[in-house]
Amino acid sequence: MTVPGLLIIISGPSGTGKGTICKALLQHRPDIYYSISATTRSPRDGEQDGISYHFKSKEEFEEMLDHDEFLEWARVYDNYYGTPKAPVAEAIAAGRDVILEIDVQGALKVKEKAPEGIYIFVAPPSVEVLRSRIVGRATDSMEIINKRMDKVLGEMSKLNEYNYIVINDVLAQAVNKVESIIEAEKCRTQRHRFMPDGGPQAALVVPKL
Numbered sequence: 001m002t003v004p005g006l007l008i009i010i011s012g013p014s015g016t017g018k019g020t021i022c023k024a025l026l027q028h029r030p031d032i033y034y035s036i037s038a039t040t041r042s043p044r045d046g047e048q049d050g051i052s053y054h055f056k057s058k059e060e061f062e063e064m065l066d067h068d069e070f071l072e073w074a075r076v077y078d079n080y081y082g083t084p085k086a087p088v089a090e091a092i093a094a095g096r097d098v099i100l101e102i103d104v105q106g107a108l109k110v111k112e113k114a115p116e117g118i119y120i121f122v123a124p125p126s127v128e129v130l131r132s133r134i135v136g137r138a139t140d141s142m143e144i145i146n147k148r149m150d151k152v153l154g155e156m157s158k159l160n161e162y163n164y165i166v167i168n169d170v171l172a173q174a175v176n177k178v179e180s181i182i183e184a185e186k187c188r189t190q191r192h193r194f195m196p197d198g199g200p201q202a203a204l205v206v207p208k209l
């Protein structure tokens with residue numbers, strides 16, 4: 001019997017370093033399936049189609065929407081972002097843990113469908129640190145930077161919807177915390193059942209996607 005993988009949502013305001021944490025985590029844990037989102041935004045330098053994102057035109061994205069291909073989708077700033085449903089469901093059914101790295105509105109939508117997911121909020125050490133990270137990235141115009149900063153405070157207020165908070169101050173420590181959360185989740189009593197003839201066994205907790 002295959003024990004289904006965990007659905008892990010790594011979320012939080014833009015610029016908190018969610019992506020960097022995920023990249024570092026995947027180097028330790030290549031067994032984890034990282035969900036590749038579809039987006040209508042243009043690739044940044046060094047981003048490759050099918051690796052960073054599935055880059056789509058607005059029409060292609062809308063067609064995917066019409067075919068109900070997304071687990072969730074959101075308009076983030078002026079672009080669409082969405083999590084393709086089928087690869088996530090397939091990976092979980094095959095026993096792989098899955099990470100969704102998505103924004104706060106997307107995470108809350110996934111939570112409505114799959115409350116048994118593990119919701120991790122990645123927070124900056126302070127709002128000022130966040131601002132300097134977004135400015136330092138130097139890929140966005142001032143207008144976009146200001147829009148992003150405006151959103152941060154509202155997103156921070158959703159913290160209580162999540163199961164865990166990881167403050168991304170020192171990257172290695174943040175990655176360690178996420179790994180520890182995943183390990184602890186696998187030890188939850190609720191994820192096991194007692195087999196009278198064989199002892200405790202990991203049980204089927206399958207998110208309904």
Ligand code: 5GP
Nearest residue numbers: 014037073074076081082083101102103106
């Ligand atoms: P960026 O354009 O900087 O790569 O991403 C902007 C924001 O969109 C980030 O907060 C990122 O986590 C979020 N994002 C990326 N993919 C998805 C997705 O599939 N769904 C949602 N809701 N947000 C996403």
